[in-house]
Amino acid sequence: MPATTALIALHYQNDVLHPDGKIRVGLSADSPVRQNLVEAAGGMLRRARACGMPIVHVRIAFRPDYADLLPNMPIMRNTAAIQAVVDGSWGASFYEALAPDPGNPREFVVKHTRINAFFGTPLEEILRIVGASRVLIAGVATHSVVEGTVRHAADAGYEVLVAAPACASANPATHQAALDSMSLMAEILDADALSRFFDDLAP
Numbered sequence: 001m002p003a004t005t006a007l008i009a010l011h012y013q014n015d016v017l018h019p020d021g022k023i024r025v026g027l028s029a030d031s032p033v034r035q036n037l038v039e040a041a042g043g044m045l046r047r048a049r050a051c052g053m054p055i056v057h058v059r060i061a062f063r064p065d066y067a068d069l070l071p072n073m074p075i076m077r078n079t080a081a082i083q084a085v086v087d088g089s090w091g092a093s094f095y096e097a098l099a100p101d102p103g104n105p106r107e108f109v110v111k112h113t114r115i116n117a118f119f120g121t122p123l124e125e126i127l128r129i130v131g132a133s134r135v136l137i138a139g140v141a142t143h144s145v146v147e148g149t150v151r152h153a154a155d156a157g158y159e160v161l162v163a164a165p166a167c168a169s170a171n172p173a174t175h176q177a178a179l180d181s182m183s184l185m186a187e188i189l190d191a192d193a194l195s196r197f198f199d200d201l202a203p
Contacts, residue, residue: 003159005201006054006132009166010117010139010146012041012098013059015084015091017140022084022091033168037140040165040191041098044138047198054130055107057100058117060145061087068113075115075144087111106130115148124156134159136197137186138166143178150182160186163194 015021017038019030048055062069064087066080079085085092094100100107112121127135135158139146146167153160162182169175179188189197 003134061092138163142167154185
């Protein structure tokens with residue numbers, strides 16, 4: 001019996017991806033890397049929905065006073081300094097083209113406040129509910145939330161795949177280094193491999 005796969009889509013939010021966002025992974029508004037990411041992620045979500053795959057959309061968001069932000073890391077201190085991803089704000093909302101489908105009962109939304117999407121969230125409970133033993137992970141940025149979540153998923157016993165075209169970092173070398181690092185724990189899928197993966201799942 002084939003493994004049930006759930007897609008974990010990380011940080012496809014306005015402050016991260018929109019040209020007017022506060023973070024945007026360091027990519028300029030007209031960056032081809034940014035546009036390629038949005039197109040790849042959009043295609044991935046469409047194919048996952050067509051296969052009936054469970055999808056968990058994960059967003060990072062903090063209180064307006066950032067009292068729930070743990071300031072032990074430079075990345076978190078910078079998030080507060082630039083007033084990014086405030087819960088309830090446009091910036092913390094999902095990027096429209098990559099947003100959850102509220103009418104799809106196989107889609108879930110998780111909010112977190114750390115690097116690892118499992119930490120302090122119901123993500124693992126959701127994966128148990130949908131019966132997932134394998135996870136396909138993608139998002140922004142490759143070297144932070146993606147890698148942190150991949151490491152936890154692997155330690156928790158999931159078979160892990162990473163959709164590389166739907167991931168990005170501000171520095172392409174950093175993105176590639178993170179993929180190389182994760183290849184010890186996960187199968188890294190390029191565009192062709194990702195397409196074949198969905199072909200195999202197609203009803």
